[in-house]
Amino acid sequence: MTKTDLIIIGGGPGGYGAAGYAARLGLDVIVIEQASVGGTCLNVGCIPTKTWSHEADILRARRTADPTATIDFQRVRRRQQEVIEQLRNGVETLLSAPSIRLVKGKAHFIDAHTVATDEETFEAKHIIIATGSEAKMPPIAITDTQRVMTSTELLAIDHVPESLVIIGAGVIGMEFASIFQTFGSKVTVIEYLKECLPTLDSDIAKRLRKSMEKRGIDFHMQAGVTAITANGVTFERKGKQQTVSAEAILIATGRKPCLENLRLEAAGIAFTAKGITVDEQMRTSCQGIYAIGDVNGQTMLAHAASMQAIIAVNNILGRTDHIDLSIMPSAIFTYPEAASVGLSEDFCEAKGMEYTCRKGFFRANGKAMAMEETEGMVKLIADSDGKVVGCHAFGAHSADMIQEISSLMCMGVTIEQLRDMVHIHPTLGEILHDTSMIS
Incomplete structure (x- = not known):
């Protein structure tokens, strides 16, 4: 049994942010991460997609002088990995501070103050859960899985597909639509709702969609996908059924909190399918345990997780702050x-x-x-x-x-x-x- 002041489950923006902040304020911290530090954001989310967005910006600029300019996708992939590795090294350096210990493994609760991996058991008065989220699959029949991808798989693709169908016109879907249209793919977006980006002002969202349509992206709004087969993506719109075929299919219908295998019941932590239940101070139903970032389902943004980390650590140490999470800016890096x-x-x-x-x-x-x-x-x-x-x-x-x-x-x-x-x-x-x- 290893005892410490604070256990943090998850090494993403919320987890490593909480660790660094808590260590600077004098706490001994153990961070447990089952995969690469940096979380979804750094490894398969914000950072790689923004690297691609930057490459798309450069390509559009080149085309003003040379309309025939094309993308060197292998160079893009190399640069993507270089950026990720450099930032990941920075997080690993942060987590190598004398008062922080990084443990690789899958964590689960034994009780309200005890967490275990396959190798070790840890005990602390305070625990922060920061396990993030994962892609959420829609309840549709999928018989052709070879072409179907989430954002994680699409970021690992080794070429620019000739055609790409995107299911979902939220932030992830719209960003990839913009990127791959610039890279040279024929892009089709299928969305169940009346308009894209439902959290955005509808007037702004409509104007953005119209701008993307002018670039050649096809949108099918108020369309419900019924199946993905070898023939393509079948959807129903205004009582009519249509099928669109593509080399690659991206499912971008949202994300869900990573709750499986944590054994939250062992600690008496309340949760729903939307996430772990927390109050304004990020406290769960179990005293001494906090949940921050995507796992609490409140605001699935990396910068939200970072600020929630500060709130949780401040509460642990009895410090006051004036962070207002109701004022939460967000951005969509389309063009x-x-x-x-x-x-x-x-x-x-x-x-x-x-x-x-x-x-x-x-x-x-x-x-x-x-x-x-x-x-x-x-x-x-x-x-x-x-x-x-x-x-x-x-x-x-x-x-x-x-x-x-x-x-x-x-x-x-x-x-x-x-x-x-x-x-x-x-x-x-x-x-x-x-x-x-x-x-």
Whole structure:
């Protein structure tokens, strides 16, 4: 039996973030990870996909000078692995600190203070569960499995498929659609809902989809997939059945928390299929045990896991903070890029709220024109008191602009105060200031 101050199950952004923070504050920490450190985000998620997005940006830029330019996919794969390995080495260095021990293995609970792997047993007063999530498969008949992939398998593909069908128009599906269309695949997206990216303002989502359609991506909205066979993907739309064939098929219908084999019942930890139940301090139903990141099902974003890690460790040590998880920016790295924070106009209308919505357009911005990135729009939402409560955007560097608004929202800034803030010229950020000036 090895005793320590804190056991962390999972070495992803939440787990290694919690470990580093707790160690700096004086705790002895054991991190148990069954696979590579860095979690889904670093190894088969955020980082490799953003590496590919960058390569797609470079290819589009090259094509302005040479329309026949093509992708060297083997070089892309090498660079992808180099980036992953460099960042993974950084996480391993973090977890090699004197007060942190990294243990490789599958962890499960013995009781509320005891965790075991196949090799060892560990005991701690405090435990943080940070096991992340995995791809969720839809309840459809799949008789042809050779061409079917999740995002993990697609990131390991050794060539650019001639054609790609993507089931699901969420963040994962839309990012891969944008990437592979640029790389040269014929891309088809099939989505059950009326619009793509349901967490995004519907006006912004529609404009983004239309922009991607102009690039040659086919969308079938309000379409329910019924089967995947050797003939392709069969779906029903408006009472009619259609089949689309492709060399590769990506299932991107969401993710589910990794709960299996943890034996949560042994510690008396409450959970549902949506994740481990936690309160605002990330505390589970069992005293001393916390759950952060995708495994609690609250917000499946790497940066959410990182901030939840801080909240959990602060609670363990009795430290106070003012982290507001309701202000959670997010980005979709398609082309054009999209991002959002806070309330959407759809939400405000559905709740009958008094609000104002100001729209700004990239085409009127000097930097956007200089960059040849004039396609884009910003929607700035304020409540009846003029306080900024949301912002949704698509267009170049939308994530950077939304991050600015997110920071301002954390400070309770009003539209009037935003108007008084000087913005550098020429920048895309001026779009935000110009939008705030609209009466």
